[in-house]
Amino acid sequence: APAAQRAPALFRGTFVHSTQVSPVQILNDHILGVDKNGKIVFFEASDKEEKLSETWHFNKKDIRVLQKEFFIPGLVDTHIHASQYSNIGTGLDLTLLPWLTKYTFPVEAKYKDLKFAEDIYTKVVERTLKNGTTTACYFATIHTDASLKLCDIVDNYGQRALVGKVCMDINDTFHKYKEETSHSLEETQRFVTELAKRKYPRVKPIVTPRFAASCSSELLKQLGLFAKHNNLHIQSHISETRPELEITKRLFEKYENYTDVYYQHNLLTDKTVMAHGVYLSDEELKVFHREGAAISHCPNSNISLCSGLLDMRNVLKHQVKVGLGTDVSGGYSASMLDAIRRAIDTTKILSVQSPGYEKLSYKEIFRIATLGGSQALGLDKLIGNFEVGKEFDALLINVDVPNSAFEMFPGETNEVIIQYRDDRNIEEVYVAGKQVVPFLES
Numbered sequence: 001a002p003a004a005q006r007a008p009a010l011f012r013g014t015f016v017h018s019t020q021v022s023p024v025q026i027l028n029d030h031i032l033g034v035d036k037n038g039k040i041v042f043f044e045a046s047d048k049e050e051k052l053s054e055t056w057h058f059n060k061k062d063i064r065v066l067q068k069e070f071f072i073p074g075l076v077d078t079h080i081h082a083s084q085y086s087n088i089g090t091g092l093d094l095t096l097l098p099w100l101t102k103y104t105f106p107v108e109a110k111y112k113d114l115k116f117a118e119d120i121y122t123k124v125v126e127r128t129l130k131n132g133t134t135t136a137c138y139f140a141t142i143h144t145d146a147s148l149k150l151c152d153i154v155d156n157y158g159q160r161a162l163v164g165k166v167c168m169d170i171n172d173t174f175h176k177y178k179e180e181t182s183h184s185l186e187e188t189q190r191f192v193t194e195l196a197k198r199k200y201p202r203v204k205p206i207v208t209p210r211f212a213a214s215c216s217s218e219l220l221k222q223l224g225l226f227a228k229h230n231n232l233h234i235q236s237h238i239s240e241t242r243p244e245l246e247i248t249k250r251l252f253e254k255y256e257n258y259t260d261v262y263y264q265h266n267l268l269t270d271k272t273v274m275a276h277g278v279y280l281s282d283e284e285l286k287v288f289h290r291e292g293a294a295i296s297h298c299p300n301s302n303i304s305l306c307s308g309l310l311d312m313r314n315v316l317k318h319q320v321k322v323g324l325g326t327d328v329s330g331g332y333s334a335s336m337l338d339a340i341r342r343a344i345d346t347t348k349i350l351s352v353q354s355p356g357y358e359k360l361s362y363k364e365i366f367r368i369a370t371l372g373g374s375q376a377l378g379l380d381k382l383i384g385n386f387e388v389g390k391e392f393d394a395l396l397i398n399v400d401v402p403n404s405a406f407e408m409f410p411g412e413t414n415e416v417i418i419q420y421r422d423d424r425n426i427e428e429v430y431v432a433g434k435q436v437v438p439f440l441e442s
């Protein structure tokens with residue numbers, strides 16, 4: 001088993017596909033496999049084929065040697081507004097607060113219509129899977145039935161997800177889109193109960209106060225207590241823009257800072273993921289570390305809405321759990337590859353502004369997009385890398401497909417792909433060992 005922990009994140013090998021278990025990769029004298037429950041196993045084999053046929057019931061014809069393919073762990077999108085997918089790539093001329101009023105609240109209000117919800121939610125789940133997102137942490141809208149519909153679709157496609165029905169009882173700029181305080185809590189309870197009844201193995205609820213500026217203290221308190229008593233995941237936004245910080249300060253005068261608002265309402269736990277955190281002070285980062293709360297870094301959105309640049313090096317220095325998020329549709333791409341690139345770009349910009357700033361390497365960002373994301377969502381015992389006993393959430397990358405988006409040059413290793421590969425080179429997507437959404441023909 002310890003050998004598995006040493007197994008690299010990506011490698012070439014010989015692939016074995018079968019109708020019973022798939023896939024398996026032979027690495028020198030070891031076999032990385034996936035059992036019937038989608039769990040990763042790793043064992044030594046003196047005679048690979050004998051061992052394979054005995055243990056896994058493979059025929060020789062199932063074994064294919066494809067030098068141009070390799071696996072990477074599935075990508076974890078720690079912050080994505082499924083409901084905003086219909087706005088993707090549009091309306092990015094404003095900053096956060098006017099953007100919410102002009103573009104975002106009007107589209108979210110449409111999810112009262114279940115047919116509209118079903119159409120957009122189907123498209124976003126399909127698209128994120130095709131882009132290699134095996135796990136997503138979704139914001140839905142304030143509508144419970146539409147949020148449950150999103151859960152049904154996620155389960156149907158075989159994606160892994162945390163899904164949140166949005167809670168907000170304050171909206172002074174778009175009055176139609178808010179709830180009564182007690183209704184917001186009751187509907188969250190109904191959402192959690194109804195989702196539990198469905199017994200979906202890989203779709204879990206997440207308590208979702210939109211952000212402090214759209215929630216009364218009473219609502220935050222009720223949601224915090226509900227999450228605490230039921231040991232639930234929590235997500236929200238924090239310290240994304242300066243004007244939002246000012247409003248929050250005015251609304252929650254007696255609190256030390258933004259982090260303290262969530263902390264005092266029982267909303268900052270080791271199952272919490274907060275989007276953005278661009279303007280968190282070192283003091284606040286220390287509280288995040290102490291409480292085991294995570295940050296979802298959403299670099300595309302931070303740039304697109306001109307919110308600010310997160311100092312990831314400082315977040316890592318404070319040992320705060322951190323993952324990456326696409327933040328559709330503040331972010332204009334539903335691809336985690338885009339988030340990886342923007343995250344690297346952000347630290348490069350910071351290094352231009354402050355010579356000597358230690359940029360993040362692509363290896364660090366790749367880890368944050370996979371294992372880091374699983375830690376941020378409290379799922380790292382289950383997913384995030386290829387450790388024995390975890391579930392096999394993986395992408396099969398092929399560097400040599402027809403119409404590939406880029407060239408491989410002589411002597412290059414597969415590691416090159418992590419630096420500039422394209423989504424179109426994701427050939428197969430696996431969640432818990434099961435193939436979901438085949439994308440490219442090989």
Ligand SMILES: O=c1[nH]c(=O)c2nc[nH]c2[nH]1
Pocket residue numbers: 081096100104210211237240301327330
């Ligand atoms: O990027 C963001 N998108 C949103 O929808 C939102 N709501 C509050 N704060 C937010 N930030």
